[in-house]
Amino acid sequence: MRTILFALTAALCLGTLPLAAQTTAPNAPDTAQVATPALSPLGQVIAQNADAIKKPSRQTIAPVIAAIGAAGPRAPIVLQAWADRALGVDATGAIVLLETTQDGYALTDPATGAVIGAAKTSEIKEIKPNSGVRGLIASALVEFQLQDPDPKLRQAALTSLARDGASEHLTPLRASIETEDDPALLAQKTRLERLLTIRFDPDPAERIAAIDGFGADLGLDLRGALNPLTVTTRKAFEGEPSGSIKSELRLGRGLTETEAYDLLVAQDLAPARLTRPALIAALEANIVEGTVGGVAVADLDTASARDTAYTALETSGLVPVAATDDEVSAATRAFRYAELYAEPDQEVAEAAERALTKIATKVGAMQAVDLSLDALSLASIYFLAAIGLAITFGVMGVINMAHGEFITMGAYTGYVIQLFVPDYTLAILIALPVAFAITFAAGVGMERLVIRHLYKRPLETLLATFGISIALQQLFKNIFGTQARPLTSPAWLDGALSFNDVVSISYIRIAIFILALLFLALFLFIMKRTRLGLEVRAVTQNPSMAASMGINPDRINMLTFGLGSGIAGVAGVAIGLFAKVTSELGSDYIVQSFMTVVVGGVGNIWGTLAGATLIGFLQKGIEFLNPSNTLAAQTYMIIFIIVFIQFRPRGIIALKGRAAGD
Structure with a gap:
């Protein structure tokens, strides 16, 4: 009886052990707990894949991410927290959601959102997926987002x-x-x-x-x-080509024998080609009693004899198998070749090919439009730079080599004004008239002090203005240094006007184009509607007759030179918005300015406009055809202009009067 009672007592005690263990250690991991049906679908997925989540790998984690994404309404929250490194492992090894607090973390159950409690930073191990895993998570989140x-x-x-x-x-x-x-x-x-x-x-x-x-x-x-x-690949076929075929290739028409045999070797349809050094070495190594493979050494002076000897050595197993020239020719003729699309469906590939052909045609047209816009903007820049020179050169016949320095002076004026006026839009609006005034005064001073003493002496005028150009460059270096100075454009001029992925033009160039049109209109107004313009035209056509009518040619020359210099200053402000402002800024445009004036027609505003357009389009066209060498483009352009002047020495639109006679 005691034995029976003892056995029953022991059995009861043993039966309560699992329950006691669960009571004393409720957070201990247990396989039976992971599989318990009481967990939500999301909780089951997290529990079953806990190890993979804690140490994720891009190569193996994709199925786990997909399973979480399909596990319920809280899936996006868990995935986003995982990507944001807001998942962690607590002291019991459970995966929890983390929210940073002043003392550490607030812990939440990821599957239910229930608050678990709080933990110190040292008690939590953050789960930190790498960029590859985060990319996979981001893709999975897309469905919800x-x-x-x-x-x-x-x-x-x-x-x-x-x-x-x-x-x-x-x-x-x-x-x-x-x-x-x-x-x-x-x-x-x-x-x-x-x-x-x-x-x-x-x-x-x-x-x-x-x-x-x-x-x-x-x-x-x-x-x-x-x-x-x-995308296409080439393939050899023993019979009729099959697959997504773009075209069948023929030997000698789109496919050389060497290319065909390389395909056979790559597809293990033929042995490697026998090179000439390997052939000679093999024959020399197998000379036996004056013969090689049954062919006398004396007869090995032809390619066919050497191929025959090597083939005999192959048959005997004395040399490795390799293709001789005859065997290469025979092998390539035994196969057919085709170019195959990488896309397995031929109709889809052909539709893509047709679409790309249409796109290429349109892209070509759009590139022409884009190139024309670039050429037009460049022409407007050259027009602005040359219009002042056209006035002084056309009316006065003065070759002003310092014209570029007036452009530089205008750019530096804009830079100085921006130092005191932080609003860039207001600074530019102030800089334009101030630059005109400063360079107008400088031009008048230069004409009064130097130019007027050198009329009718073009060589001395050229040398004098060239010396002034050098002196002004050195003066700019002494005042502003040799470093480029920023002339910042307003924020509304940032970026570009884009019509599509091919055609676009920057807002700064659009602004310069508009400014060029405004100056064209202003010049025409001055020349056609004002007394000064009437007197300038009179002096230009016949200075002696103009003087007899009470016009002072000396005064007109002074004002004309000042006007041309002032316009150069305004051009400097515009050019400085996109070009580096240094003491050499003007010298970068002086050659193009003279070419513009000479090609267009000296002293004629429409000729200057035509010359700027011609040179702008010509330069951009040459650069398009030879994009890797801008120096060559400049050379070709100068050669073209030299040839052009041989046929039209007075330019596109010739001027009648004193300038034409000179």
Whole structure:
């Protein structure tokens, strides 16, 4: 009886041990607990993959991320916390959500959101996924973010998809299009859906429809989706070529014998080619009693004899198998060759090829438009730089080599004004008239002190103005130093006006173009509608007759030189907005200014405009044809102008009067 009672007591005690263990250590990990059905689906996924989550690897973590994403409404919260490194492991080894507090962390159950408690920083080990794992998490979050109420999150999801979209994103993206109420985001989603359809949709008809739907769209994203579909490889076939064939290749027509045999060797359809050094070495090593492979040494003076001898040695196993020239020719003729698309569906690849052809045609047209805009902006710069020179050279016949330094003076004027006026827009508006006034005064002073004593003496005038140019450059260096000084454009001139991915023009160049038009209009107004303009035209055409009519040619020359110098100062402000402001700024434009005036026609504003346009388009055209060598482009342009002047020595629009006679 005692034995029976003892046995029953022991059994009861043993039966209570697991319960006691659970009571004393409720947080201890237990396999049975992980699999308990009381856990939510998300909790089960986290518990079953705890080790992988704690130490994630990009190569193996993708299934775990996918399982979490499909495990319930709290999945996005857990994934975002994981990506933000807001998951950690507490003292019991459980995975918890972390919220930073003053004393450490507040802990939350990731599956339920229930508050667990608090812990010190030293008691928590943060889970820190690397960038690769975070990228996978971001892709998984896209599905939830596409329909998030916050437009910024939807935009972020689209950005992520555009960068790293995959086939599994097509379905949620299409579903989100139906509920999108933001027109801009709807347009982005629709475009992205078509791009992903081209890349990942299993239905070829859908892919072709998506390709054709873009037409000749110039987007870089479209070209990025189409280009991989048209990549080709070459392959040899023993019979009829098969697969996604772009074209069949023929020996001698698109495929050389060497290229064909290299394909055979790469596909293990033929042995490597026998090189001449290897052939000679093999024959020399196998000379036996004056013969090699049954061929007399004396007869090895022809290629066919050497090939025959090597083939005999191959048959005997004395040399490695290799293809002689005859065998290469025979082998290449025994196969057929084709160029295959990397895209397995030929119709899809051909649709992509057609689309890229249309795009290339449109890109070529757009490049021509873009090149024309660049040439037009360059012409406006040359026109601004040359208009003042055209006035002084045309009216006075003075070759002013210091004209470039007046441009530099205007640029430095803008820089100095910006030192005192922090508002860049206001500073530029002030700089334009101030630069005109300063350079006008400098021009008048130069004319009064030097130029007027050298009229009718062009060589002395050229040398004198060249000396003044050097002196002014040194003066600029002494005042402002040799470092480039910033002439900052207003914020509203930052960036460029883009029409598409090919055609764009910076706002600064647009502003310079408008400024050139304004100065053209101002010059025409002065010359056609004012007394000064009437007197300038009279002196230009016939100074003696103008003097007899009471016009003072000496005064007109002074004002004309000052006007030309003042316009150069304004041009300097405009040029300084995009070019480096140094003491040599003007010298970079003086040659082009003289070429503009000479080619267009001395002293004629329309000739100057025509010359600037011709030189601007010519320079950009030559640079387009020879983009790697700008010095060569300058040389070709000068040669062209020299030839042009031989046929039209007075320029495009010749001036009648004193300038023409001179």
